[in-house]
Amino acid sequence: MSDLEKFKKTYSDKAPRKRKNKIEHPPKFKPGYKYSEVTKSGEIVSEPQATNKINWKEQLYDYFGEEAENYSVVPGTAEIRYWDANMGAGEVQRFYYFKAKIVSNKNYMVDSDFKLLLKEAKAKKPAAKIDKAIGQTFVIALSDWQIGKKGTTETVERFSAAIPKIINEIKQLKKTKNIDRVLFAGLGDIVEGCSDFYAMQEFEVELDYRQQQKVARRMAYSLITQLMPLFKEGLVAFIGGNHGESRRNGKAFTSFGDNRDVQLSEELYEIFNESPAYKDKLKFIIPENKLSLTFDISGITLCLVHGHQMRGGSNAQAKAKKWLADQSLSRNAIADADILLMGHYHFFSAYETSSRLIVQAPTLDSGSQWFESTAGDASNPGILTMVIGGDDKWSNINVIR
Numbered sequence: 001m002s003d004l005e006k007f008k009k010t011y012s013d014k015a016p017r018k019r020k021n022k023i024e025h026p027p028k029f030k031p032g033y034k035y036s037e038v039t040k041s042g043e044i045v046s047e048p049q050a051t052n053k054i055n056w057k058e059q060l061y062d063y064f065g066e067e068a069e070n071y072s073v074v075p076g077t078a079e080i081r082y083w084d085a086n087m088g089a090g091e092v093q094r095f096y097y098f099k100a101k102i103v104s105n106k107n108y109m110v111d112s113d114f115k116l117l118l119k120e121a122k123a124k125k126p127a128a129k130i131d132k133a134i135g136q137t138f139v140i141a142l143s144d145w146q147i148g149k150k151g152t153t154e155t156v157e158r159f160s161a162a163i164p165k166i167i168n169e170i171k172q173l174k175k176t177k178n179i180d181r182v183l184f185a186g187l188g189d190i191v192e193g194c195s196d197f198y199a200m201q202e203f204e205v206e207l208d209y210r211q212q213q214k215v216a217r218r219m220a221y222s223l224i225t226q227l228m229p230l231f232k233e234g235l236v237a238f239i240g241g242n243h244g245e246s247r248r249n250g251k252a253f254t255s256f257g258d259n260r261d262v263q264l265s266e267e268l269y270e271i272f273n274e275s276p277a278y279k280d281k282l283k284f285i286i287p288e289n290k291l292s293l294t295f296d297i298s299g300i301t302l303c304l305v306h307g308h309q310m311r312g313g314s315n316a317q318a319k320a321k322k323w324l325a326d327q328s329l330s331r332n333a334i335a336d337a338d339i340l341l342m343g344h345y346h347f348f349s350a351y352e353t354s355s356r357l358i359v360q361a362p363t364l365d366s367g368s369q370w371f372e373s374t375a376g377d378a379s380n381p382g383i384l385t386m387v388i389g390g391d392d393k394w395s396n397i398n399v400i401r
Contacts, residue, residue: 004156007218029081029097033063040104041210044073048095052080056100070105077101101208113214117221117271124225124277135178136389137298138170138231141185142220143343143384144363146243148192148212149204151366155381159219159364162383162400163226169385170230173396177387180232183297184224187343187361188241188306190216190261213260217267224268228282237285238265239293241306241344257289294333298389303337307344307360316345320358339394346379348399357394359384 035042046059060068078100087093145155173179191212192205207215228234240259245252265286272278287293292305313319320340328335339357346363361384382399 002153002157003160004153004215007156007215029083029099031097033102035102041208042102044100044102046098048083048085048097050093050095052082052096054078054080054096054098056098059098060102071102072105074101074103113218114267114271117217118274121221121225121271121275121278124275126276126280135180135298136387137181137183137235137300138173138179139183139185139341139384139386139388140166140223140227141187141341141343141359141361141384142190142223142238142364143187143361144189144241144346144365145216145219146189146192146363146365147216147219148207148209149365150206152206152215154366155364156215156219158366158381159223159383163223165400166383166385167226167230169398169400170227173387174230177390177396179387181298182227182231182234183388184220184234184236184238185304185341186236186238186261186265187304187341188239188261188308189243189343190220190238190241190264191243193243193245193260209260213264213267216264220264220268221271224272224282228278232281234278234282235285235297236265236268236282237293237295237304238262239287239304239306240291242308255289256291257287262287292334294337300338300388300393301333301336302388303334303340305334305340305342307342316342316347316360317349317351317358320360321351324358339388348380348382348384350397359386359397362399 029045031045031047033042033044044059044063046054047062056073057068060071060073064071078098081097081099083095083097084092085095145159147155170179170182191209192207193209193212224234224236238261240256240261242252244260244262246254246258265284269284269286272282273284285293285295291309292303294301294303296302307316307320310316310319310323312322320342324335324337324340338355339359341359341361343361343363345360347360348362349360351358362382363379364381364383365379366381367378380401382401384397384399386397387395
């Protein structure tokens with residue numbers, strides 16, 4: 001079983017209760033349904049109809065009985081096919097088939113997977129003593145995973161292979177540095193989304209929204225629980241990216257805070273805040289309605305931003321410098337940042353002056369034909385780590401590949 005399958009439970013096919021006609025069916029339109037208790041979603045295909053109209057309530061009742069009221073057909077997902085069936089004796093009859101996505105009407109936060117992680121976190125015992133004397137901070141950037149696009153299996157495998165390397169790096173750094181805290185810096189685009197972010201995206205996606213969120217949540221949970229035993233304290237700070245937005249016709253139509261990256265950090269907070277082992281040891285900064293986060297940590301003013309809001313400039317660094325200059329005009333706290341940590345552009349780069357560092361984290365995903373066609377190059381995936389605080393302010397910038 002691949003690492004992706006460990007984070008993602010596959011659908012289980014269930015046969016319909018009855019068949020009204022013993023006839024052939026159009027490809028991929030065999031009557032029945034499949035439903036995942038993990039993602040609380042699935043697909044339904046109707047029994048053959050003699051008319052091109054469908055009563056979804058009746059179809060749900062045929063398959064789910066009295067429990068039909070717990071399910072709904074997702075608006076805008078219905079497909080229709082007709083099939084001329086040979087009924088024998090030279091008789092041909094046209095039948096219509098309908099297919100649509102279905103979801104559970106139950107609240108997302110009672111998702112069985114969420115409850116499983118919550119139960120696991122609650123079972124962890126607290127450390128005997130927590131020392132609040134915090135020195136330097138080890139930063140790990142979670143940037144542009146884009147879970148759900150083609151190549152997610154390789155992305156998850158790359159992530160799983162990187163964790164032992166990160167743990168080894170931390171142990172080596174601790175021999176010479178006073179590193180007591182870890183910062184999990186979410187830089188956006190953790191999930192891919194399903195449409196409206198770039199041309200032909202629908203053909204690049206292999207997981208739906210709920211599956212994307214579930215896999216990303218389990219990956220983040222796995223990373224946090226493996227790294228936290230190495231530190232006195234942890235901080236989780238996620239900022240939203242453009243792929244986390246709710247979009248219509250290519251444009252976001254809700255608030256900055258309505259973002260799947262931010263939602264992921266809220267879910268992680270709900271899980272870890274119920275655990276005696278993490279409640280006092282792992283802190284969260286969750287943006288309400290912002291596109292960036294600026295805060296002090298280990299004596300450094302750090303700004304986290306995805307980068308999609310930056311305009312002007314011929315490259316990512318130029319865009320970042322112009323954006324910082326614009327913040328100075330409004331006397332924004334961002335302008336005082338010692339370190340700007342950003343994602344979005346998929347390549348690693350670092351620009352340093354005597355007083356400021358701009359670091360662009362690489363993507364973790366496997367790349368895309370669209371990106372290569374438009375950018376003229378392929379990204380080199382990895383996970384950015386660095387140390388902040390101390391006399392050097394920043395050091396040991398590294399990309400784990």
